[in-house]
Amino acid sequence: MSSSPLSLRRRSRLVAAAVAVVLAAGTVAALTPSGPASAASYPSWDDVQKAKSSTDAAQAKVTEIKGLIATLTSEAKAKQQAAEQAGTAYQAAQTKYDAAALEQQNLQAEADEAEKTAAASEAQAGQLAAQLGRASANNVTTDLLSHPTDSGDLLYELGAMSKLTEQADGIYAQASQDRGTAQGLADKADRKKQALGALAKSAQDKMQEAQGAAAAAQDAVAAQNDNQSRLEAQLTLLTTKQHGVEAKYLKGVKEERERQARIAAAQARAAARAAATSQGGTGGGTPTSSGWVRPTGGYQTSAYGYRLDPYTHAYALHAGVDLAPACYAPIYAAASGTVVLAANGGGYGNEVVIDHGNGISTAYGHIVDGGFLVSAGQHVSAGQQIAKVGSTGWSTGCHLHFETRVNGAAVDPVPFMAARGISV
Secondary structure (H helix, E strand, O other), X not given: OOOOHHHHHHHHHHHHHHHHHHHHOOOOOOOOOOHHHHHOOOXXXXXXXXXXXXXHHHHHHHXXXXXXXXXHHHHHHHHHHHHHHHHHHHHHHHHHXXXXXXXXXXXXXXXXXXHHHHHHHXXXXXXXXXXXXXXXXXXXXXXXXXXXXXXXXXXXXXXXHHHHHHHHHHHXXXXXXXXXXXXXXXXXXXXXXXXXXXXXXXXXXXXXXXXXXXXXHHHHHHXXXXXXXXXXXXXXXXXXXXXXXXXXXXXXXXXXXXXXXXXXXXXXXXHHHHHHOOOOOOOEOOOOOOOOOEOOOOEEEEOOEEEEOOOOOOEEEEOOEEEEOOOOOEEEOOOOEEEEEEEEOHHHOEEEEEEEEOOEEEEEEEEXXXXXXXXXXXXXXXXXXXXXXXXXXXXXXXXXXXXXXXXXXXXXXXXXXXXXXXXX
């Protein structure tokens, strides 16, 4: 069998690309199957060499290898698509919960204010009742018996009593109306609060599904990275008369490893320069007495609250603050805790969520591809670097979308962090 120079060049590019993916993902064990790859049976170089002794055996091995490559590619693609879908579902559930929680908080604030108004109205009504008690009909009767000829004064007093009674009726009516308003708002806030439970559970479930889908996708990509470049090289060995294919493959792996190391070193230097900037404040450092740190450097470019989203162009809740240092700048854990998500978060892009206990968690979005430095289940310390700033998801430029969450719902990070001695 023979192949055209064009197909050989294409195969070589595929081999190189596959190796690059392997090393960019931090996987350098490209020579032997690992993880999910071990579940399948992959041919060794010796198997391929033996198959060349027979045309039929060679053809069978070509068919086998092509099938393995196709399976690796399709499974990786399917798992990645599933991870993206799970991330989008998680983001939608979290956004819905955050918006509902904010609505409930605002409604509760209105109910609390209405309660104060109702209490003031009732107090005023009570004071008037006391005044009426002191100027009761008994006083009028006493005046009539003591001064039967002072009819003008009596009529005045009766008129005054009538006015007081009218005022009392109005004040009592207002107090009753204010109490009804307060109770209605309180009931509505309570119903909203009850509904939050289901939304919170949905967001939590979707986040766990996103993490599971991300892990499955990572396994599938690892299987592809660990095996496809070697399989492509073995296919070249079977279908051409090239010599030293295995040696060239091993040399290519080594060179690609060195190239990726140079890239990683350059990114580390860029991250160090980005971390050194004082523009808008630096991240990390020594935790405050409360045990918290700033999650990254840079100015705040977008605040918490409703806005016209620059990416979707829709009016929606921006559930965190955006901090914009340079691309690849370090992202630090704002406090110690356990990573519960390190996965695709839909519009959040690559996202890390850390549970700090007592119902408090933080979220870090738009992490650069390949920028995760932690994984789900890992314990992290305050100020530990967990990722690198990027522009994945619904983003128009490199920045960190930082959220603070109480019982799973996002709250404004500015006062939350200020209470812990941190300015964002």
